[in-house]
Amino acid sequence: KNEVEQSPQNLTAQEGEFITINCSYSVGISALHWLQQHPGGGIVSLFMLSSGKKKHGRLIATINIQEKHSSLHITASHPRDSAVYICAVISPPGNQFYFGTGTSLTVIP
Amino acid sequence: EPEVTQTPSHQVTQMGQEVILRCVPISNHLYFYWYRQILGQKVEFLVSFYNNEISEKSEIFDDQFSVERPDGSNFTLKIRSTKLEDSAMYFCASSVQGMGQFFGPGTRLTVL
Numbered sequence: 100k101n102e103v104e105q106s107p108q109n110l111t112a113q114e115g116e117f118i119t120i121n122c123s124y125s126v127g128i129s130a131l132h133w134l135q136q137h138p139g140g141g142i143v144s145l146f147m148l149s150s151g152k153k154k155h156g157r158l159i160a161t162i163n164i165q166e167k168h169s170s171l172h173i174t175a176s177h178p179r180d181s182a183v184y185i186c187a188v189i190s191p192p193g194n195q196f197y198f199g200t201g202t203s204l205t206v207i208p
Numbered sequence: 209e210p211e212v213t214q215t216p217s218h219q220v221t222q223m224g225q226e227v228i229l230r231c232v233p234i235s236n237h238l239y240f241y242w243y244r245q246i247l248g249q250k251v252e253f254l255v256s257f258y259n260n261e262i263s264e265k266s267e268i269f270d271d272q273f274s275v276e277r278p279d280g281s282n283f284t285l286k287i288r289s290t291k292l293e294d295s296a297m298y299f300c301a302s303s304v305q306g307m308g309q310f311f312g313p314g315t316r317l318t319v320l
Contacts, residue, residue: 132308134251142251142299144308185251194264196243196253 102126105186105199112206118173120202122186125167129194133160133171134185136201142185145171176206210234212312214300220318221290229285229315233302240283241301241309242275244268251299257283290319 103124112118122131133145146153146160148169153160157176162169173180186199213232221227233240242254255265255275262275274286283302287294297316301309 134311136251140245140297141313142301142311144301144311147308187251194256195266196241196256196264198251198253200250 101200102190102197103186103188103199105184105202107202108200109203110205112176112204114177114206114208116176116206118176118180118204118206120171120184120186120204122169122171122199123167124169124186124188124197126188126190126197128164128167128188129191130189131162131169132185132187132189133169134187136183136185138182145184173204176204178206178208181205210310212300212302212310214298214312214315216315217313218316218318220320223292223319224289227287227290227317229287229298229300229317231283231285231300231302231312232281233283233300234310235281237302237304237310239263239303239305239309240275240277241303242285243299243301244296245299245314246293246296254285254298287317290317292319295319 106121130149132147135143148162157174159172183201183203185201188197215230240257245251253266255269256263276284297314299314300312303309
């Protein structure tokens with residue numbers, strides 16, 4: 100069973116498009132992470148959030164605790180945004196980490 | 209900009225051998241983590257470490273694995289008696305409380 104589900108699995112967009120990646124989870128959480136994994140394999144933490152909304156540049160992350168759902172939005176997408184975006188949650192009481200399988204994004208010039 | 213470093217970048221070993229993967233977390237961070245990613249699969253949590261002890265571990269982290277902070281800077285993952293299925297990318301990460309994690313570039317472990 101997957102505690103964290105992401106959609107879509109794969110996404111292709113034209114440069115400039117607004118992109119949304121969704122994450123649903125089935126466990127109680129203390130925090131949710133959005134991570135970016137580059138084609139070379141490196142991982143960067145984009146956001147950690149437990150409520151509301153966070154914005155960093157063209158990236159926006161929202162979370163709805165009641166609905167157990169989070170979204171990652173990318174405005175004015177660019178080819179350099181091409182990567183795998185991973186949702187991960189921390190679940191108490193033991194603070195176990197659960198990862199989604201990732202959304203592979205390709206932005207075409 | 210501070211960064212997490214990992215050595216080696218690629219480790220090849222024979223099945224049954226012991227390997228030690230090394231990580232240098234960011235200097236003022238107090239929370240340390242190991243993850244693994246088998247090729248083509250999702251990232252999996254192995255263990256978290258705080259205040260010189262394991263704070264959480266997954267069911268993957270069995271007696272074959274151990275972690276240590278032997279000095280003030282290094283954080284190591286030891287895999288005893290490696291198996292073929294241990295072949296994966298191993299990522300180290302560190303953080304301060306309540307903040308996002310900084311990931312290292314990973315060590316690719318290949319078990320032959």
